[in-house]
Every structure is written in C-alpha cells, then in structure tokens.
Amino acid sequence: MSNQKIFLVSGPVGVGKSTTSKSLAQKVENCILIEGDTFLHMFEYGAEASWETSLRLAWENILHVTRRFIQNGYNVVIDFVVEDELEWFNKQISDLQVTLNYIVLRADKETLIERINKRGDIELIDRALFLIQQLESSPQNHPYLLDTNLRNTEEIVDEILHNPHFVVDK
Template structure:
C-alpha cells in the first residue's frame, strides 16, 4: 500500500519543522524529509537558497526531494516534506508523481501574519537558523498571494504548536488540501 506525500510549507518561522516532526510521529510508517538537509548535502559550490542566482541549484534540489518523497511513499511510508516549497516548485512533485499516480500529494501552507513570522524567525537560535529580516520577509511575501492555492493556507499566528498540529491533521482529513496532478504549477520562477 502506497503512502501519501504531505508538503508542509510556509515562510521561515511559520512552525513547519515543529509541526512536521509531530505530524510524522503520528503515523505507523512515516518519513520526515527536512528539506534544509538536502542543501547541506552540496559539498562545494552551494549558493544560499534565498539568493536569485540560486534558482538552478534550487530546482535541482527540489527535484531530488520530490523523487525521494515519491520513492518513500511507494514503499508505503507517509512522507512529510518540511520546507519552503512554493507553487513555483510543485511541478517537481507533479513530474515525479506522473510515474506513480496512485500516490496522493497534499499541500499545506502555514502562514502566520508577516510580523509574527519575522518575530518567530528571529527568535530561533539554531546554528543554521535564518534570522535576517530581509530574506525572511521576502519569503513571506512570496507566500502572501497564492491565487487559487489560497485554500491551502492555514493561519497559524495565534496557535500553539499543538493547535497547529491539530489544524494540519484536520486539513488532511478534509481532503481539500490535495493538489491536482494535471495542473501546471511551473509558471512562476521564484527563489526559495
């Protein structure tokens, strides 16, 4: 039996990693793909992924992540993909899914208010935590207007981590956070 792929995304500081870890722990068989790790695999020539000149690198990394997610799902794991994956990168998941149309992909965007996102991002203390205001706010702005994908947004600004986890679980049960396999989402080229 194939597993589902859950793309849990949003700007830095939205609560993706905390929520993704807890969500993945709730399944019998699951994988938590923390996408930041994939950028660390680049041994030489890495470009910070939020810079405009990183687009080719980012496209490559997202393609690898999508293929890994679909391979785990094919093996029966529910895969929680945790990272900054805007609509401009969903085509990688759709391309990988064409070979495995039985796998369902859910797209959930955590998006607290802009000021809340910045405050949360700047409060992080991890060694690789992105806390600089300019790239954090630029990434929030990229998620500000998702057009017909707005229905995939959860405002998590006033929620505790437990409330956000419950909101994501309810979203997945509703089935309305799946994205269509045949829709072209590659029309927008933005850095992550």
C-alpha cells in the same frame, strides 16, 4: 498500502514549518520526514553551484527520495519552501497511488519577526517577509494557507490531518 500520503509543508522561516513537520511525521502512521534544506546544505562543503542549480537538484532529490519511500509503503512529510514547484511536483508523482496534501503555513509580520528574533536568525527576517508576501499573494496557494498565529503545534497538526481542503487535485 494502496494509497500513501505525502504532506508537503511550506512557508517561510518563523512560521513553525520544521516543528509542525516533525510533529506531523510522528502522528502519521508509517511515516518518514524529508527535510528539504538537507539537500541545499550539501553544497556547503566546497561544491559550487548557482542558487538555481542547487534548488533544482534539491527538488529532484526530494522527488526521488519521496518516490522510493512511497513505492516501499511509507507515508512522507516534506519540510521545504515551495515557491512555484507544486504543479511540477504533483505532475511528477501523478503515476503513484498517493494523496498529496499541500500546506502553506503563514503568520502575520509581527509574529514572524518575533519568532525569528527569538531564534537569533535576524539576518533571515527580510527573506521571511519577502517569502510570506510571495506565498500569500500566489492564487495557487490560497486554498492551502494555514495560519499559525496564536495556535500551538498540536492544533495545527490536527487541522492538517482532519481538514480535506489541503488535498491537491491530480
């Protein structure tokens, strides 16, 4: 393949990030899914690191794994919250023949709270509300926002695959 694709799917808990990422990875030909939280969970078994160190190492490992899959002809979907890492990530893959698609899933406050309550993750509500406000207020994210309110996963994935405004310029 001469031009693989990377789909970087961001957003707070409750917007459908994992569900969307899994469905997207199934629809994209020759694709693998990287769940960024896996790298953060590696610290739960006795290793000690600050949040900043854990997050930095998670992103470095996401980058490393992504590069290896791209170099071996695979497309990649990454499911992880992107706060201010987009520019760094894009720079790190600039030497690859790859199209980076960035999607920031969003939902309104009431929908987020309802979805999180259904999951039973009530302790995550404050973090989700903080993140949605932060992600939506960032000018770099405005072109890439995708509303998940009143939309099913198939509709969301279809828009990601067919709407060119999610492509990030190199």
